[in-house]
Amino acid sequence: MELKKIGVVGCGLMGHGIVQVAAQAGFEVVVVETAQDFLDKGLGRIEKSLAKLAQKSVEKGKATAEDAEATRAAAWGRITGSLDRADLADCDLVAEAIIEDLEIKKQLFAELGKLCKPETILASNTSSFPVTEMAEASGRPERFVGLHFFNPVQLMRLVEVVRTDKTDADVFETARGFGKAVGKAPVACKDTPGFVVNRLLVPYMAQALLMLERGDATKEDIDAAMQFGCGYPMGPMTLTDYVGLDTTLAILEGWVEKHPDEPAFVIPQILRDKVAEGKLGRKTGEGFYKWDGDKKS
Numbered sequence: 115m116e117l118k119k120i121g122v123v124g125c126g127l128m129g130h131g132i133v134q135v136a137a138q139a140g141f142e143v144v145v146v147e148t149a150q151d152f153l154d155k156g157l158g159r160i161e162k163s164l165a166k167l168a169q170k171s172v173e174k175g176k177a178t179a180e181d182a183e184a185t186r187a188a189a190w191g192r193i194t195g196s197l198d199r200a201d202l203a204d205c206d207l208v209a210e211a212i213i214e215d216l217e218i219k220k221q222l223f224a225e226l227g228k229l230c231k232p233e234t235i236l237a238s239n240t241s242s243f244p245v246t247e248m249a250e251a252s253g254r255p256e257r258f259v260g261l262h263f264f265n266p267v268q269l270m271r272l273v274e275v276v277r278t279d280k281t282d283a284d285v286f287e288t289a290r291g292f293g294k295a296v297g298k299a300p301v302a303c304k305d306t307p308g309f310v311v312n313r314l315l316v317p318y319m320a321q322a323l324l325m326l327e328r329g330d331a332t333k334e335d336i337d338a339a340m341q342f343g344c345g346y347p348m349g350p351m352t353l354t355d356y357v358g359l360d361t362t363l364a365i366l367e368g369w370v371e372k373h374p375d376e377p378a379f380v381i382p383q384i385l386r387d388k389v390a391e392g393k394l395g396r397k398t399g400e401g402f403y404k405w406d407g408d409k410k411s
């Protein structure tokens with residue numbers, strides 16, 4: 115199936131990035147938000163980001179000022195913002211990037227399943243919920259995939275393309291092709307908790323917190339070990355502060371509730387305590403470290 119028009123629901127952190135990379139790849143994109151100010155904020159981010167890219171390509175000698183401006187204007191011109199979901203009806207693929215709330219996502223997909231043309235592929239950017247549940251809610255599970263982009267979408271190469279037991283092979287291949295078309299390296303995964311990356315990463319973060327809790331090593335030494343021993347750009351304690359302690363806890367709680375017998379899914383008490391104290395990581399100025407912008411102590 116050939117994709118021409120892409121719909122995106124939600125123009126927040128992830129949604130605005132998906133809109134931008136799709137428009138840059140030549141797709142016509144319509145993005146739907148719940149309120150004008152959210153839409154303006156998301157579109158404003160895209161406008162700034164496209165302008166910055168144009169400026170950089172001129173500075174690096176990759177394009178003349180005229181060409182860079184034409185590329186920027188063409189990408190920007192492919193994007194339409196809307197507050198009306200009916201504008202998604204004729205899209206070939208609709209990617210959802212709204213808040214991480216399963217009931218709200220299911221409601222949205224039930225509505226999209228009714229209003230979109232029969233061929234439309236529906237996709238969720240969820241990080242932690244079963245794709246199968248949303249696929250069933252949409253009433254068109256055979257035309258449903260997970261398309262899990264990474265933050266910031268403009269820079270991160272990976273997109274996990276998630277298929278359920280009911281996803282049509284053609285739909286899956288089309289979604290994977292979309293990932294490639296927007297410049298990503300798609301990996302295929304079944305509908306399992308956390309897909310590939312978070313299934314490995316979140317339990318690793320939890321194990322690091324358990325080490326701290328037991329007093330095996332300090333947070334600085336745990337971080338240094340993984341940075342210098344494994345070549346990771348940051349250690350697990352710093353990573354947890356970046357991801358957000360509340361987000362990490364919410365993911366683990368969801369998994370433990372659904373899969374109580376999976377030994378990799380454990381919730382360190384230290385994580386619950388920090389969240390209860392409101393120490394949620396970099397975004398609140400303190401998690402395992404104290405934060406002043408990007409500076410930690």
Ligand SMILES: NC(=O)c1ccc[n+]([C@@H]2O[C@H](COP(=O)([O-])OP(=O)(O)OC[C@H]3O[C@@H](n4cnc5c(N)ncnc54)[C@H](O)[C@@H]3O)[C@@H](O)[C@H]2O)c1
Pocket residue numbers: 123124125126127128129146147148149152210211212213214215218222239240241242262263264265
């Ligand atoms: N933040 C990350 O690092 C990250 C990474 C991968 C995946 N995700 C997933 O992507 C999704 C979006 O996360 P985010 O970080 O961009 O959140 P965000 O809060 O930055 O953006 C969500 C946007 O969706 C809008 N919205 C909410 N309900 C809506 C509705 N019913 N219709 C239209 N718009 C609606 C909100 O106004 C907001 O602008 C979540 O499912 C999240 O789990 C997040």
